[in-house]
Amino acid sequence: MKRLMLGNEAVARGLYEAGCSFVSSYPGTPSTEITEYAATYGDIYAEWAPNEKVAAESAFGASLAGRRSFCGMKHVGLNVAADPLFTLTYTGVNGGMVIGVADDPGMHSSQNEQDSRHYAKASKAPMLEPADSAEALAFTKAAFELSEKFDTPVLLKMCTRVAHSQSLVEEGPRADFAPLPYKKDIAKYVMMPGNARRRHPVVEQRMADLAEYAETSPLNRWERGTEGRLGVITSSTCYQYVREVCGEDVSVLKLGMVWPLPEKMLREFCASCERVVVVEELDPFIEEHCGSLGLKVEGKNLFPLLGEISQNMVAEALGGTPHSGPAVDAQIPPRPPVMCAGCPHRGLFFTLAKLKLTVIGDIGCYTLGAVAPLNAVDSVLCMGASVSGIHGFNKASGNELAGKTVAVIGDSTFMHSGITGLVNIAYNGSASTVIIVDNSITGMTGHQQNPTTGKTLKGDPASKIDLEALCRAVGIGRVRVVDPNDLKATEAAVKEELAADEPSVIIARRPCALLKYVKHAAPLCVDREACKSCKACMRIGCPAISMVEGKAIIDATLCTGCGVCAQLCKFGALNGEDKQ
Amino acid sequence: MKTQNIMIVGVGGQGSLLASKLLGRLLLSRGYDVKVSEVHGMSQRGGSVVTYVRFGKRVCSPIIDKGEADFIVSFELLEAARWTSYLKPEGTVVVNTQQINPMPVVIGAMEYPGQLVDKMQALGVKVDAFDALSVANEAGSSRAVNIALMGRLSKYFDFSQEEWMQAIEASVPAKALELNKKAFLLGAEA
Numbered sequence: 001m002k003r004l005m006l007g008n009e010a011v012a013r014g015l016y017e018a019g020c021s022f023v024s025s026y027p028g029t030p031s032t033e034i035t036e037y038a039a040t041y042g043d044i045y046a047e048w049a050p051n052e053k054v055a056a057e058s059a060f061g062a063s064l065a066g067r068r069s070f071c072g073m074k075h076v077g078l079n080v081a082a083d084p085l086f087t088l089t090y091t092g093v094n095g096g097m098v099i100g101v102a103d104d105p106g107m108h109s110s111q112n113e114q115d116s117r118h119y120a121k122a123s124k125a126p127m128l129e130p131a132d133s134a135e136a137l138a139f140t141k142a143a144f145e146l147s148e149k150f151d152t153p154v155l156l157k158m159c160t161r162v163a164h165s166q167s168l169v170e171e172g173p174r175a176d177f178a179p180l181p182y183k184k185d186i187a188k189y190v191m192m193p194g195n196a197r198r199r200h201p202v203v204e205q206r207m208a209d210l211a212e213y214a215e216t217s218p219l220n221r222w223e224r225g226t227e228g229r230l231g232v233i234t235s236s237t238c239y240q241y242v243r244e245v246c247g248e249d250v251s252v253l254k255l256g257m258v259w260p261l262p263e264k265m266l267r268e269f270c271a272s273c274e275r276v277v278v279v280e281e282l283d284p285f286i287e288e289h290c291g292s293l294g295l296k297v298e299g300k301n302l303f304p305l306l307g308e309i310s311q312n313m314v315a316e317a318l319g320g321t322p323h324s325g326p327a328v329d330a331q332i333p334p335r336p337p338v339m340c341a342g343c344p345h346r347g348l349f350f351t352l353a354k355l356k357l358t359v360i361g362d363i364g365c366y367t368l369g370a371v372a373p374l375n376a377v378d379s380v381l382c383m384g385a386s387v388s389g390i391h392g393f394n395k396a397s398g399n400e401l402a403g404k405t406v407a408v409i410g411d412s413t414f415m416h417s418g419i420t421g422l423v424n425i426a427y428n429g430s431a432s433t434v435i436i437v438d439n440s441i442t443g444m445t446g447h448q449q450n451p452t453t454g455k456t457l458k459g460d461p462a463s464k465i466d467l468e469a470l471c472r473a474v475g476i477g478r479v480r481v482v483d484p485n486d487l488k489a490t491e492a493a494v495k496e497e498l499a500a501d502e503p504s505v506i507i508a509r510r511p512c513a514l515l516k517y518v519k520h521a522a523p524l525c526v527d528r529e530a531c532k533s534c535k536a537c538m539r540i541g542c543p544a545i546s547m548v549e550g551k552a553i554i555d556a557t558l559c560t561g562c563g564v565c566a567q568l569c570k571f572g573a574l575n576g577e578d579k580q
Numbered sequence: 581m582k583t584q585n586i587m588i589v590g591v592g593g594q595g596s597l598l599a600s601k602l603l604g605r606l607l608l609s610r611g612y613d614v615k616v617s618e619v620h621g622m623s624q625r626g627g628s629v630v631t632y633v634r635f636g637k638r639v640c641s642p643i644i645d646k647g648e649a650d651f652i653v654s655f656e657l658l659e660a661a662r663w664t665s666y667l668k669p670e671g672t673v674v675v676n677t678q679q680i681n682p683m684p685v686v687i688g689a690m691e692y693p694g695q696l697v698d699k700m701q702a703l704g705v706k707v708d709a710f711d712a713l714s715v716a717n718e719a720g721s722s723r724a725v726n727i728a729l730m731g732r733l734s735k736y737f738d739f740s741q742e743e744w745m746q747a748i749e750a751s752v753p754a755k756a757l758e759l760n761k762k763a764f765l766l767g768a769e770a
Contacts, residue, residue: 003608133749165643168608256658313584323647323648325647325668326704335591
């Protein structure tokens with residue numbers, strides 16, 4: 001029976017059916033659910049690793065042990081895992097190894113929109129790219145076959161629209177994959193110069209073999225049109241937009257394997273059509289390859305380098321009629337994401353904004369400390385960059401700015417790549433103040449466990465990192481814990497640690513308000529007579545509070561009773577009793 | 581049959597993912613090709629969220645573009661107005677009249693525009709506006725707004741009540757089942 005499945009769920013199903021037994025990943029939108037669904041299969045060992053590099057290397061270890069293994073990550077996660085990737089193509093694999101990477105064109109939930117296909121070319125690894133859930137399942141299985149046949153890690157590239165769309169999938173049984181024996185092979189697996197020099201030609205030969213395979217692979221499909229005028233080369237979700245718009249007269253070369261590309265097939269396809277257009281999101285990856293073969297194709301002259309493509313854009317570019325609809329005659333205020341009502345980050349960022357501090361931020365829900373009205377964050381670069389960044393900021397300014405600067409990083413992000421930055425602060429001695437916002441979960445990606453939560457991906461009890469002890473162990477003398485909802489205590493702690501002429505860590509600890517086990521207090525109410533319309537409570541940007549007819553009003557369906565607003569009201573107008 | 585397009589729009593946290601899951605189940609049980617496209621991650625944190633549900637004989641694109649939606653089901657008034665350009669000229673907006681202020685309105689930088697239902701009607705599209713929050717509260721929980729809206733949407737399709745109920749049963753937790761069934765029926769009658 002066919003089932004409706006999210007693309008990411010279908011990848012997990014593919015892992016199961018391929019006989020994969022080891023999955024190690026770090027969560028990141030839009031890749032997270034692959035690993036969460038994989039964990040629901042009893043036959044698959046699945047874990048959250050502290051970061052993508054650890055995940056990829058663990059998956060390599062599992063492959064070395066003869067098992068089929070997988071690691072999943074978002075596009076920027078592959079930057080972190082790039083180090084093992086570029087040498088993994090030299091060693092090759094034992095059991096099949098697949099690296100899932102999910103791009104986010106349009107940046108629904110990312111800090112950049114880099115195009116992962118460049119990694120396939122640069123690291124010399126084959127890359128498959130499914131266009132819907134059925135292909136996500138089938139390509140995952142095919143990726144393992146290719147991995148073992150060609151002795152290489154295989155990249156499986158998703159994008160937001162394939163990862164987070166549900167479409168129909170036919171399930172199959174799990175393959176009976178017998179673990180391959182582990183054989184010591186120093187020349188293959190010990191990558192020191194002498195061995196690596198002998199492995200590099202193997203890599204080049206493999207790419208040539210894979211390019212030959214691509215010519216006849218069922219992963220690439222030539223859908224012949226009834227006319228020879230227009231031909232479209234495309235892959236991934238763009239294929240769906242092309243199929244939505246173009247009739248049967250148009251020829252479509254649908255590439256399921258986007259690296260290496262099939263030269264003969266591209267030449268024949270281009271020769272068969274009067275005009276060829278490449279439809280691809282982000283960079284002109286396929287287009288430039290065609291150009292390098294001397295083929296005349298169009299692409300980015302018609303489509304943008306930024307964001308997502310849609311069926312209307314394809315229609316417009318190919319001379320069709322895009323649809324349009326009626327717009328309301330009103331100025332519609334934007335609705336950007338905000339920190340949730342009751343979010344424990346709010347009290348902290350209010351304090352940092354109040355003290356007018358420079359805040360070197362990081363990746364997570366707390367990045368939202370940068371938006372109005374808090375506007376508290378000065379920079380956000382990548383995972384861990386707050387802790388490393390503040391060190392450089394303070395060192396370079398001769399610690400002159402250290403008394404006005406903090407780094408803010410979440411618990412999971414700190415485990416991902418904050419700890420090495422903290423080692424640097426302690427080792428090279430900058431009087432930096434690092435605030436770990438410990439909400440006891442990986443929040444932004446939807447509540448994943450991490451090494452500080454005491455639970456594994458499958459929910460079993462696990463060793464729980466003691467953040468205080470860890471910070472002290474790397475050499476930080478001043479480590480303290482504060483409740484970010486207690487504004488006075490938080491302000492005092494931040495002031496004291498900024499004044500200290502040595503490195504310090506403040507752990508602002510309170511669990512995410514959305515966690516099921518977190519009990520909320522009764523919603524607060526506004527005493528309308530006591531309210532003097534001073535708007536002090538509006539400074540925290542809580543979505544539960546607004547001003548109606550000059551007086552504050554609290555939305556009882558959103559308010560968690562965290563009480564941060566009440567601490568700002570000089571008139572005692574915000575309280576737990578209904579006086580409205 | 582021509583592909584039918586339903587957009588579900590609202591504010592992150594209102595439960596639109598569950599509504600799309602329910603619709604997906606229902607449509608699949610009728611043997612349609614179905615695609616449902618969701619957005620996860622940062623956008624979910626109180627931001628404007630949109631889910632696309634498409635069904636028909638063969639569905640290619642997972643998304644709905646401007647001028648293509650047969651229905652927009654909106655969990656919030658302003659969000660309905662934000663997305664009307666995605667409607668077909670003869671499309672229908674099923675909208676919860678509840679207003680949730682976005683941050684620019686909360687902090688006083690912008691105003692929540694008035695007369696949005698009238699302004700949508702002035703475009704010539706069909707507007708089916710009702711207070712789904714009150715319906716949900718009557719059923720027992722403000723969280724049932726999503727199912728109340730599905731009840732209202734059900735009036736435009738020829739699925740039997742039994743089929744809807746089966747889809748609800750398969751989509752909501754057992755302890756919330758009765759409440760949600762009630763919300764569905766009240767939404768259909770409202």
